[in-house]
Amino acid sequence: MAFEILEPGLATSVQDKGRLGYYNVGIPQGGAMDQLSAEMANALAGNSPEAAVLECTYLGPKFRADQDAIIAVTGAPVDIRVNGDACEQWNRLKLAAGDEVSFGVLRGGTRYYVAVQGGINVPVVLGSRSTYALGAMGGFEGRMLRAGDILPVGSADSSLATAPILRSVDESLRPAFEKEVTVRVLPGLYDHRLTEEGLETLLTATWTLTPVADRTGLRFSGPEVAWKPRTQPFGAGSDPSNIVDAGYAIGSIQIPGGKEPIVLHRDAVSGGGYAMVATVISADMDLLARSAPGTKTSFRAVTMDEALAARLEGKLVRSKLWDTSAGDGAGG
Incomplete structure (x- = not known):
């Protein structure tokens, strides 16, 4: 066939x-x-x-x-x-x-x-x-x-x-496709490079998804995020968000130039020279993927325990789809 x-x-x-x-x-x-x-x-x-x-x-x-x-x-x-x-x-x-x-x-x-x-x-x-x-x-x-x-x-x-x-x-099981979303993140590994005000801006501002969004990453517009001044170490670039190259986790948030956060998605590169100030939890990667350009997005910090609980909740939703006790199917 x-x-x-x-x-x-x-x-x-x-x-x-x-x-x-x-x-x-x-x-x-x-x-x-x-x-x-x-x-x-x-x-x-x-x-x-x-x-x-x-x-x-x-x-x-x-x-x-x-x-x-x-x-x-x-x-x-x-x-x-x-x-x-x-x-x-x-x-x-x-x-x-x-x-x-x-x-x-x-x-x-x-x-x-x-x-x-x-x-x-x-x-x-x-x-x-x-x-x-x-x-x-x-x-x-x-x-x-x-x-x-x-x-x-x-x-x-x-x-x-x-x-x-x-x-x-x-x-009740179908995902929503909303114009305003809250995305949960774990701060780090390089959130210490932001000023207090910079980190607060990242986690309290409303960000707008730009049309620059594909399988590699999604770029957001919003207020500028402040970085702590420092002399860049050998091997790092001149951008305040540059670091000596490190590995990236899927879901990492970078802010080149301190202006537009980029969330790395499924086809992202595995490493580079931008600081990862937070990482979107695995349970919310699908939520990001559903966002259309113009979506208003807030990043909310959670703990590791909260991230793991959210992942378990997602697994329970998926299990209902193949639940052999569901008669003719969930909702069917």
Whole structure:
């Protein structure tokens, strides 16, 4: 089975849960920017959470199924059409051979996800099917999709054959796509380089997401953040936020020049010479990925215990999608 890409959309790529274990050699985690939405699409399609999906950014693709198929679309709100007829998002959808699927204009957020039963069956590269376009690695030929591409689809996961069918995701479990968000962060490792007023500004100001936002990082505009004066050490640049090179954690916040915070995301580089003044907790990385340019964002400091509790809460939400005691599925 395969999907023929008739129109590629703006930046459509194959993604899964990511390529873990290679960040130390400069290969980022990657994977779906909004992991929860991607997993919900897989749950509806009858896949395991690890199956590869299509990540569609702003303008989605148009594709044709060459055989009967089951798909699901989750994530940012968008109109779905099968042969021109409207269909519901967050539901299990059945396609017949020859059906054409297309999408309208986003009504919020930035990305939505298309899962197909069996998953997108591109080759596994370093443990993942995710596209890392900068490294021309993974996905479909290591790049974003183009018109004329033929995407192979895998076989249904036999281990899920007896699992309850999830026909829709309950609204209480669906992520929101809001214009004002609060993102939780752990201060450090270099927050001591900011003045007291600088750190307070970072954690109390309202920041606006700029259009400079992609899989590598998201840039925010707002007030200037003050740094403590010092003589830069040998090996560091002249910018007050420069340090001697260090490793970056996914979610690190940098403020080059003290003016525009940048949050590193799934395809970020693994190290460099900018101070990381805080790190977005793992539970809120999906929240950031859902933000559209113009989103008003506040950064709120939390403790490590609070960050770990938030991560556990997210795991509990995900577990409900595959809860075999949920009858016909959560909300289905």
